[in-house]
Amino acid sequence: MSALFAANSLGEFLANNVSERWGLALAAFIHAFILINVFALAPLIFIWLERKVSGRIQDRLGPTRVGGRFGWLQGLADGGKLIQKEDLVPAAADSMLFRMAPYIACIAAFGTFMLLPFSGGWVAVASDIGLFLLVAILSLEVLGIILAGYSSGSKWSLFGGMREAAQMVSYEIPLAITALVPIVTVGSLNLVEIAEMQTSTVFLDGWLMFNNPFTFIAFFVYFTVATAGCKRAPFDLAEAESELVGGFHTEYSGMRWSFFFMAEYAAMFVVSGLASILFLGGWNTGFGFIDQALAVTRYRGALELAAIDPETGLYLTNFYLPSFLANLFGMVVFVSKASLLVFVQIWIRWTLPRLRIDQVMMTCLKYLIPISCVLFLGATLWPIGVLHFAERSTVMPFFEPIQNKIERLKGVAQKSHDDAEEERAEQDSPVSDVKDERPAVELAPAVASAPLGSEGSK
Amino acid sequence: MNFDAILEKLINDTVGQSLGHFSSELALCVTIVGLLLVRLVSLDRWLPTYWVALLGAIAAFGLAACQMKQGGATQFLFTGLLVYDQFGIFFRLFLLLFLVLVIALTVISGIPDNEDGPDFYTLLLGATIGMMLMVSANNLLILFLGIEMTSVPSYVMVGFLKGRKLSSEAALKYVIYGAGIAGVMLYGISLMAGMLGTTDMSLIAERMHLLLSPEADGADLSVRSNAMLRTVVLASLLISAGVAFKLSLVPFHFWCPDAFEGAPAEVAGFLSVASKAAAFALLVRFCLALVGKDSGALSEHVYLYLGVGLGVVAAITATFGNLAAYSQTNIKRLLAYSTIAHAGYMLMAVAAMMVLVNSDVADAKLKAAGALEGLIYYLTVYLFMNLGAFAIVAFIRNQILSEEIKDYAGLGWQAPCLGIGMVFCLFSLVGMPPFGGFFAKLMIFKSLVDAGYANPFMWVVLAIGGLNTVFSLIYYLRVLNAMYIVPRPEGSPRVKFDFLPAGAYVVMVTLPVLLTGFFPYFPDRLSDTASRVANMLISNF
Amino acid sequence: MTGEQFLFWLLALTTCGGAIAVVVSQNVVRMAFWLVVALGSVAAIYFLLHADFVGATQLMIYVGGTIVLLIFGVMLTASGPYVKIKTSPGDMVIASGVGVLVLFLLIGTVTAVDWKQAHRSLVGNEHAEYPPAPAAGYNKSNPSSGNTARPIGLKLLGVSLEDTDPTRKDAQNLSAGYLLPFEIVSVHLLVVLIGAGYLARAKRRVPVGADAVVETLAAPVPVQVGVYAGFWRRAAAMLIDGIVISAVQVPAALLMGPLTEPPSNAFVCVSSLLIFLYLAGMESSAYQGTIGKIIMRIAVTDTYGQPVSFLRAAARTLSRYLSGFCLLFGYFMALFTKRKQTLHDLVAGTLVVRRK
Amino acid sequence: MDIGLNHYLVVGAVLFVCGIICMATKRNAIGILMGVELVLNGANINFVAFSRYTALGLDGQIVSLFVIVLAAAEAAVALAIALNFYNNHLTIDVDRGDELAG
Structure with missing residues (x-):
């Protein structure tokens, strides 16, 4: 969320204006508040969408009563109804775990939003290992499901929980491997970097999905696996109502029941968002001229933000409106791509019949894992072959190494930044006055107390 | 130095130097993959998988033998993670020879059927790779990794007969104790690595020396050294708990009889020899690394304490093993306790070495090398006699479907080949004069005598060892008594053993036991090699 | 109290509390839950220690993998809805008594060491600063900011970032690289996978008698179109x-x-x-x-x-x-x-x- | 009070001791395995803390990574063995495995 707040990060911004200690706490609180409120909204919309789409697919209208013609308030109405319901805990249940389980599932699903970037730089935690961490946190959702299944004290729930455990543990493997396929192509785990590298030259050529045949297939494998990972149909064995009543959530009611679904829809959005970052260009539109212009603007914005006062050695915090707008546009593009994929998941659910549990396991262990391994191997070997070929031939001009392209764009941004600096320097000579008004932050405030021994030799 | 240069250097180091010296392990890795592929393309219907395993093991053995022949100076492989020296090569050769023999045994006794063969041999080879890492470890991470790579497949192998109650119980006990001790050991490693700021064992030696030498740093030395020393001692105690578990030394021996009784005899034989040999090699390396080479006043004390401590443990272990073996009715359990006792004898050699190596006795280094030589010789003879005993148990089990000593009644007359083999093996295990076991024990006792000049306590250990030898005669004789003196009960079917292949195998394994005892040439040759290896390690050190 | 201190005490509380709850609780599923709490907090402690990569690995493999496996095992071995195999109170008292003694021994030993001085005298000053003090500006590969993925990746190859620093003189020697364990662990995992799979699966059955007939009948008859080209x-x-x-x-x-x-x-x-x-x-x-x-x-x-x-x-x-x-x-x-x-x-x- | 190495070491020690007690007192095989996990985590905290505060450097983090992987492998095998035990004995109570004694 950095560029939103005219500072390198919200924490810095607040640390400037309040105090370092409370600034960080406030920043954490505000981040959490924004994330939860924005993304509690997403499941609501998707639940409405699911009802609408399923209605259309079954030749019905779907919800129409609440909120005008499209029934767009239906999700909210559902929520209101569920909150009013009685919160039941069966006598046979282990009440502590039973109450705890929905929260675990929810925290895991919503926690991933910390790491999901929405546009260049608009991310709560810009971690270098973003993808890895995101997949790791997402994998915790299964714990909530299993505990729910086990603590309900009902055999249907137990079966649902066991199926979920077996299914998730198996599907995590191809999920991780197919997510690695684009990683070996771009050489970074940082989600922002991965998306930025997919700036196209002409049309769609930057998207990793079209980078080589292996990433192309990997996208479909990833999407299949991710669908299974969110226990969506046709892989929704954990809650197969025709066999297991309701599976792991048989005994749940009211708000706790709805938590599971909030988590499920949030996870759907996360895996779809991840798919669009890893394969579909993230916030890039795919039109070369638009993407490149936007990318240059964003880099320029980053440069403005990172500018350092030569006198004090502190960060200046320039706000650069074009970059902000570019990011906003990127966010719209990104969210629409992810929503489209969510729509596809819904579509699949209402089209395909559910598999049997043995078929689910066999699909994963016998087909998806070997396929993903082959894809991974192929994607690793491909650049070697292509570079070899591209060096000697002029047939494929667009196999320019991704890094070169990024460097080129960054160079353009740097140049325009430098020009602007010069211009500014020429225009207003009393630079120091302007700078004094700007808040300045100390370098790397988040780095914790100095490590042991640092006062030793220096 | 830029990144590319470093990368090139790394590639040169890895491909040019390390991989060549690592070839026997690589051969085993390739064999594991081969076993998988054979099953993948259903080739195992026509080609029994043991051929693949046997071929791979023999190839690895050949590669190791080439390395042995080449000799060469001590060097560090893989940026210092492994040490490549005569000592390590010898133990690799030892382990691979044993691996070949065990695979041959399983082929003859048929314990993994053709369907389970790939699984069994994969585990066997995997465990052997772990042991080979153990014997050449020069880094605490590799030490832990080697022990884990050895242990985890062993757990499965102990429970290999998965339908049997006993087998699953044995595996469960083994895995629970083993995993627990591994955790404890890891905690010790973490403390030691943190204290000394490195995981590299050659650096550990240096820094231990710094830690122990009084002139290291001026101010309030006693306080600093004391706290640091206590941490290191605690850490090394925790680490040695892990090694002691692998060696089944006394406070950590409890898994051994249970695991051996529940496991198939072939697996028990494998564990009793190979994992002990690897653990001894590791123990020797670790002990030598712990204290550093230069003899300061303080480090000499540490050596002495360490040696005497090991001596105490050795004496207790040998005594306990022999006493507990006395009342056993199951042959595998008896052999398990005998394994514990033998671990005690061999530990005496390590204790003597530690006492001697930095002492002021004349020719201390040479005598320390002598103790190590005794250990190596003992291990070599032990390989044959123990494997022989377990092999005979496996062959008899295939016929009479029992491992109780009382069911062995009269078998010696009905199957003369196995009976005589058993006599040789057991007498050698006791340490009777004309067999290899006698010379082995003699060498260890001799170094104990030497060590006694440095610290008279070692003479006490010697006395206990001698008493134990006499005492152990009783329970070994009980087995022979059952086989030869007690008549076969009326009505029990006559047992028929074919000479080929089981008998031939027994002859092949027991022959070295005889040769090392009867003919002076073989012990000389063997002890030459052993002393060369031992001298190399001690002098390098 | 700074942010770091607050986080540390919070995480220390949840870690130790979770661990103690694992020991105390008698229901094995509750134990698993508390284990999740404890190990999840350990992951957070890793983040606090600026070891992001280790923390993420902990979350992914330990919390998301190993514990799920354990709970799965609990479910498969549950005789009733809640297994309670109780520890006798006597054992518990003795064990906790000994445990507390061991704890005091450990803490007493470890905290008595002056680590800073120990490392200065043992290791020498030139290496004693880790992680290196943050360079000017935000450095992506600086381990002190928790971005340890690249340094760890290089370290696995045996290259540390200090080696590539041209100002260092002793950079000629490679530092310890962990390429060998990284590769050999894969062999280990393969072996373990095969072993665990062997124990878990039922024996392959060769069809005999009636079964064989049924299987042959069930097999689809191939449609003969022509002789397929080889x-x-x-x-x-x-x-x-x-x-x-x-x-x-x-x-x-x-x-x-x-x-x-x-x-x-x-x-x-x-x-x-x-x-x-x-x-x-x-x-x-x-x-x-x-x-x-x-x-x-x-x-x-x-x-x-x-x-x-x-x-x-x-x-x-x-x-x-x-x-x-x-x-x-x-x-x-x-x-x-x-x-x-x-x-x-x-x-x-x-x-x-x-x-x- | 600044948070330093010793604080983390104490957390590690608590985890270690809890694990040991857990292994010693639990009779459920899976409970014992959980104790093992605690012990390994105690050691791992030490490694990472040493890596942050002492000259052990990145080596500590790398060791802890390997430990996590090895622990997962060990847990898988231990679980398979425990299930096998359960199949043969119809209980997971370790004390019921009493046929091997003497």
């Missing part, structure tokens, strides 16, 4: 086609310019189009195959044995690229698919059969 015959046909095509292409290329220079884009496009037309056209023609196929007496048909349309042949030709892309695997599929189909055969729904 792999080698098809490979030979491809080779002949290759010769035919290059017999035309090479002289054409020679006309355009010397062979040493890369051909122009236009030439490549035109010749690709011609090759495509040759392949697709011949296969959909009455010959039912290219020249190579005619020579080798094989033909392309659809799955009913009928000649293929141009559209289908075009699809087949295009999907040849697919077969080629996956390292020629698509071609080799003819070796083991039921009707000796390659990947492009499967895509286009065609067969290659022997001519009568």
